[in-house]
Amino acid sequence: MMNTIEIIHLRRHFTVGGETVRALDDVSFSIAQGEFVSIMGTSGSGKSTLLNLLGCLDTPTSGSYRLDGEDVQQMNDNQLASIRNRKIGFVFQSYNLLPRTTALENVELPLFYNRHISPRERTQRAKEALRLVGLESRMQHTSAQLSGGQQQRVAIARALVNDPVLILADEATGNLDTRTSYEIMELFQKLHAQGKTIAFVTHEPDIAAFTTRMIRLRDGRIVEDTPNTPVSATQMLQSL
Amino acid sequence: MIIIDTLRLALRALLRNRMRTFLTMLGIIIGISSVIIMMSLGSSLTAVMNDTFSSMGTNxxxxxxxxxxxxxxxxxxxxxxxxxxxxxxxxxxxxxxxxxxxxxxxxxxxxxxxxxxxxxxxxxxxxxxxxxxxxxxxxxxxxxxxxxxxxxxxxxxxxxxxxxxxxxxxxxxxxxxxxxxxxxxxxxxxxxxxxxxxxxxxxxxxxxxxxxxxxxxxxxxxxxxxxxxxxxxxxxxxxxxxxxxxxxxxxxxxxxxxxxVQSETMEQLGDILSIVILVLSIIAGISLLVGGIGIMNIMYVTVTERTREIGLRKAIGARQRNIMLQFLTESVVLSLTGGLLGIVVGLGIYALAAAIIEQLPFTLNVGAILISFAVCTAVGLFFGWYPARRAANLDPIQALRYE
Structure with a gap:
């Protein structure tokens, strides 16, 4: 099976006050299609930097990053924007929904920036994505009318709507209580079961336990990369 | 991104802060209505003058x-x-x-x-x-x-x-x-x-x-x-x-x-009148400049307020020109709407004056209206340019983290 992500000798250095900070220092790994990987680490471990690189928001100092077979490190800003638009779905800790905008319109947003998709298809796909996350009855609700968990579901629908090769979640349960966190993880496990490739950045081990593989970073290097037998979120919810 | 979507987006953003939008427009409204009044007055006076001279015989x-x-x-x-x-x-x-x-x-x-x-x-x-x-x-x-x-x-x-x-x-x-x-x-x-x-x-x-x-x-x-x-x-x-x-x-x-020669005298007087009207219109136009600066100011505020939104849009695939276009559209819509209201207000005041003052005929100066539209578009583009560019050049990583 083809690897969705291939990272070889990836480095990302920052110069802060004349001093070089090695946020990522020689990192290599790949993620196969259909994997559900958690990327763990404390703050300062380099996981945010890695997330930015994986999300094509940043380019590496050296090393190579192939996403779905495409070399990313040589791309200009517009090409990166296009890659993000077509191949990546972002889920953020604080949802980042547009205020005073309906759930449907929020989910449609990535498709606005794809000129090959007609308005009709846009709405149709957004509705489908909302159905997938169980919010078909709240399409016309604005963000303010939705609970935190529902907002995060809208954000997940927004990440699904462009049918990306990689869903990139950044502390996606960080703002939610335990029950809602488990519900969101249940949704991610469902998406994983449907064959989606997911990279889940978190610092909480009990959230990482829901994934099938754990990568742990410390001081810009990978210190642990182990397969994991995932805990079932559905069972966890029942036991609450 | 399609033009209609961009327009809808701009309208929604402007309607979100109605009071602020109106106050920002006010500068443009005052500027354009003054220009309209001055230019209409000019065409009225020219018409009166031509009328008077032709009654004296131009041949x-x-x-x-x-x-x-x-x-x-x-x-x-x-x-x-x-x-x-x-x-x-x-x-x-x-x-x-x-x-x-x-x-x-x-x-x-x-x-x-x-x-x-x-x-x-x-x-x-x-x-x-x-x-x-x-x-x-x-x-x-x-x-x-x-x-x-x-x-x-x-x-x-x-x-x-x-x-x-x-x-x-x-x-x-x-x-x-x-x-x-x-x-x-x-x-x-x-x-x-x-x-x-x-x-x-x-x-x-x-x-x-x-x-x-x-x-x-x-x-x-x-x-x-x-x-x-x-x-x-x-x-x-x-x-x-x-x-x-x-x-x-x-x-x-x-x-x-x-x-x-009567017609020559008329031409000379007409020239003098046009210059006077032009000077008055330019003075009226200065308030447009002030209105434009108001737009620029409010667009900077908007860009700062919506930093996270810009970050999100860039993260999900908006290119620089998409963001640029979004904010430029907003400033142009702002100034064009202001201009439209300015034209209505200006013509209203002028029609009222023409109704009260017997000797002042009401003439619709189409040129002045067209110029007003052009000037408003130019003001929106010019004063919206830098704020829009600032938005377009934001780093998505920084913008997403902005509190």
């Missing part, structure tokens, strides 16, 4: 003596006389009417009423070449001119001052100074313009005025009219030749008469 040339300053005193180089009249009548091939004009003021008396009136002495064509006509009675003819006949036609104001209500002036004899003169007709009413009363007038044969009233041998000027404007230039040149010849001037001597 005419007037020849009068030229004044020259000599020491501290003004001296007339030459006074127009019978010799000039004869020479012009003899030599101007393309002229249709050549008639002298004398103007004086005399006390007019009828019964117990008196009035100090302006008296114009002219030929039998005097009314025709000045776009006047008699309403009742008749104008004097060439025979009256040749025979120094004591006849006149009077304007409505003179009739009202001298005659009681219901009394018919025609056939009555009034006194001009010491001379009894019979009224043969009453002139058609003409509109007052710039406060000048065109009805306060007595018209008599110029021969009568010169021989019986003033005893003066000279004309104030000689008016020459041509069948069409095309002949004006030719005739003016001809007049100069004739006058030089008659007065025995060498070709390089300065000419001793002034030859005034």
């Amino acid at each position: 005419s040339i007037s020849v009068s003596g030229k004044w020259e300053r000599e020491g501290g005193n003004w001296r007339m180089l030459h006074e127009m006389d019978m010799g000039d009249l004869a020479a012009l009548r003899e030599g101007c091939n393309r002229a249709s009417v050549i008639t002298p004009v004398v103007v004086t003021t005399m006390p007019l008396v009828f019964g117990n009423n008196s009035h100090s009136g302006r008296i114009e002495g002219g030929g039998e064509e005097h009314l025709k070449i000045n776009n006047m006509a008699v309403e009742r009675g008749c104008m004097f003819d060439s025979c009256d001119v040749l025979s120094y006949a004591k006849v006149c036609v009077i304007g409505r104001t003179v009739a009202e001052k001298l005659f009681a209500d219901g009394e018919d002036p025609i056939g009555q004899t009034i006194r001009c100074g010491e001379v009894p003169v019979m009224v043969t007709g009453v002139l058609e009413h003409r509109e007052k313009k710039f406060g000048y009363d065109f009805d306060d007038l007595v018209v008599m044969p110029y021969t009568t005025v010169m021989k019986r009233l003033t005893g003066n041998e000279y004309f104030d000027d000689i008016t020459i009219t041509c069948p069409s404007t095309a002949d004006i230039e030719y005739t003016a040149a001809e007049i100069e030749q004739l006058m030089r010849y008659t007065h025995g001037l060498a070709p390089d001597d300065p000419i001793d008469v002034s030859i005034n």
Whole structure:
């Protein structure tokens, strides 16, 4: 099976006050299609930097990053924007929904920036994505009318709507209580079961336990990369 | 991203902060309405001016003596006389009417009423070449001119001052100074313009005025009219030749008469008026500049407020030009809407003024409206450019983290 992500000798250095900070220092790994990987680490471990690189928001100092077979490190800003638009779905800790905008319109947003998709298809796909996350009855609700968990579901629908090769979640349960966190993880496990490739950045081990593989970073290097037998979120919810 | 989506986005963003949007627009509204009022006023005044001049006859040339300053005193180089009249009548091939004009003021008396009136002495064509006509009675003819006949036609104001209500002036004899003169007709009413009363007038044969009233041998000027404007230039040149010849001037001597072409005078006045209006419009336009700076300010605020939104849009695939277009559209919509309201307000105020002030005609200046739209678009683009570029250049990583 083809690897969705291939990272070889990836480095990302920052110069802060004349001093070089090695946020990522020689990192290599790949993620196969259909994997559900958690990327763990404390703050300062380099996981945010890695997330930015994986999300094509940043380019590496050296090393190579192939996403779905495409070399990313040589791309200009517009090409990166296009890659993000077509191949990546972002889920953020604080949802980042547009205020005073309906759930449907929020989910449609990535498709606005794809000129090959007609308005009709846009709405149709957004509705489908909302159905997938169980919010078909709240399409016309604005963000303010939705609970935190529902907002995060809208954000997940927004990440699904462009049918990306990689869903990139950044502390996606960080703002939610335990029950809602488990519900969101249940949704991610469902998406994983449907064959989606997911990279889940978190610092909480009990959230990482829901994934099938754990990568742990410390001081810009990978210190642990182990397969994991995932805990079932559905069972966890029942036991609450 | 499709244009309609961008427009919808801009409208929604602007409607989200109605008060702020309105206050920002206010600068543009005031600026555009001032410009509209100034430019409309300009076209009204031009229309009034053209109207006034055409009632004076645009196909005419007037020849009068030229004044020259000599020491501290003004001296007339030459006074127009019978010799000039004869020479012009003899030599101007393309002229249709050549008639002298004398103007004086005399006390007019009828019964117990008196009035100090302006008296114009002219030929039998005097009314025709000045776009006047008699309403009742008749104008004097060439025979009256040749025979120094004591006849006149009077304007409505003179009739009202001298005659009681219901009394018919025609056939009555009034006194001009010491001379009894019979009224043969009453002139058609003409509109007052710039406060000048065109009805306060007595018209008599110029021969009568010169021989019986003033005893003066000279004309104030000689008016020459041509069948069409095309002949004006030719005739003016001809007049100069004739006058030089008659007065025995060498070709390089300065000419001793002034030859005034009505249409030229009108053009010059029109030019002056346009410059005045332009200056006033530019002054009004300065408030547009202030309005534009207001837009720029509020767009910077908007970009800062929506940093996270911009970050998100970039993260999910918006290119720099998408973001740029989004914010530029917002500033252009802001200034264009302001401009539209400004046009409505400006035209409203102007229509109100035209309704109140009798002499001010309402003219719709389409040019001013088109210019306003163009200027608003330019203001929106110009003052929206830097804020939009700042938004477009935001780093998505930083923007997403912005609190």
